[in-house]
Amino acid sequence: MTALKHKDQASATPLDQLAERLHVQMDATNATIIDRSKSHIPLISQVAEYLIAAGGKRIRPLLTIAAASLCGNTDGAPRVAAAVEFIHTATLLHDDVVDESAHRRGKPAANKVFGNKSTVLVGDFLFGRAFELMVETNDIRILDILARASRIISEGEVLQMALTGDLDITIDQYRDVIDAKTAALFAAACAAGAIAGGGDQNAADAMRDYGHHLGMAFQMIDDIMDYETASAAMGKDAGDDFREGKLTLPVILALAAADDTERAFWSRTMKDNDQTPDDLAQARKIIAKHNASAAGRAIAQAHATAARKALETLPESRMRGILDELLDFVVTRNH
């Protein structure tokens, strides 16, 4: 983790602040992740380490530990946080096979380096490891929360696939997709953390709601940024959603305001998958013309507000304050 022990607190992002405050538990989480991604089969260790070494923001395990901390006890949290990150990583591996992605976390995607076969199987290995870690918590409630989330993620991925290229997708269908493929694991990471931290059902429910709405906002902003940002800043290829025909929030909002020419443009590029090198720039122009990014950010902001409301049912603390600040950070981030 890039904790910021020597950085000015005032300029630290909420994620940096979480990493700094929880660095002991995050170090334990990372040690568990490194240890448990090993196998006596060398190729497995190699593939798992490739993706894990690339890092990523580790936002989900941070949320698990923060939730445990809010509930008073972080002793058991690193194991749960590592399980959450393994589920996320397994999902990314299978996602990259499914999407035929070229890049992930700023590096060539694992499937491009190791092939689809290894990538599918190492994803399965990490799922197995995740459940082994959860078994070690000896708490069936944690297994319940994360088994359910794992199943829901796969449903979200299939739903997204089924809706690819479908210009008639509604905002509600889009919400269903991102709820399942992203918000479900954010919610589970928070709820499982609360349980691991000794929280009662009310605390777990509040943290689940916080995680759900944070995850919704997070994915919406991610989808907006896919039309805004250069590849280097995202760690994945900007414009991937466009190229893959994934109808996301900015396009859905732009479609709602589209004239006939624009609708024909979206139909050709995203439904018929007939794209020229200039089309991404044109897509960005149309999205900008209809202020679809700003409108999308307002919808994400509503989720942040709902997350804040859930958080406010928990006792006040500095940790709660940082989780609150994280909401604004997620909604206003532009990389």
Added chain:
Amino acid sequence: MTALKHKDQASATPLDQLAERLHVQMDATNATIIDRSKSHIPLISQVAEYLIAAGGKRIRPLLTIAAASLCGNTDGAPRVAAAVEFIHTATLLHDDVVDESAHRRGKPAANKVFGNKSTVLVGDFLFGRAFELMVETNDIRILDILARASRIISEGEVLQMALTGDLDITIDQYRDVIDAKTAALFAAACAAGAIAGGGDQNAADAMRDYGHHLGMAFQMIDDIMDYETASAAMGKDAGDDFREGKLTLPVILALAAADDTERAFWSRTMKDNDQTPDDLAQARKIIAKHNASAAGRAIAQAHATAARKALETLPESRMRGILDELLDFVVTRNH
């Protein structure tokens, strides 16, 4: 299940006898399998039902219920048996993507019908469902056994992949592969069934050992039959292992006795993957010349004997007798 309520008991195979004796629990298992393979995402239900409707022998869930029955209580067993079958089915789905299989259970493989993307994701869905079912047992020991088995299966698949085309594979390495990719789930199915049936640690250990050795023998015979049997009788394509360069027991034994010409043949066909339409017949001839099938069946028989020894530590009963007969049936089957 094809129970044989109207068939002559004397001619019934041990699998038929298990299905007949345990038909109430197997009906409950099948109802659970059908119910839990459904999703509100129609494509998931469709893919899952495609493979599940094709049936298969259901040998793993039968073992789970038989183990529970041996231990005195089958009430909780159908749920565990369904979880075991889901793990197996998920593995088959991912396997077919990995192997680019053309056929499975006598039908075109799911990846050929629904594409690799759906096949990977529905496999993930079934893994998730399996763990949800296990959570419902409220018994962390069952989750422990099956989480570990899931992880080991993926290790076995990767190891098999890494050893593909490697003519220097030893019998011990081959054992490691089939232990992980097949015997681990047989062992887990039996051990989890024993626990679900109220058995103590001794009973669970004995059933685990029985399942392990049964699984080893089962896979060895499967691998031998891949060079003996017509496709129709196997439900998958005979000769698949040869075409895919998987070095299995009959080839390893034939390699040990090979002269220079034969070694060159194996090297060209399985290492360099340079095959002509006549090569499978030639491979069969070489295997027959060295009596490699018979030698392989003798090794499988040794596992059956070890399984029998484990079984004999449990109290005598008609169910134990059928599980004993199952060993001979598995080792002597030729389709």
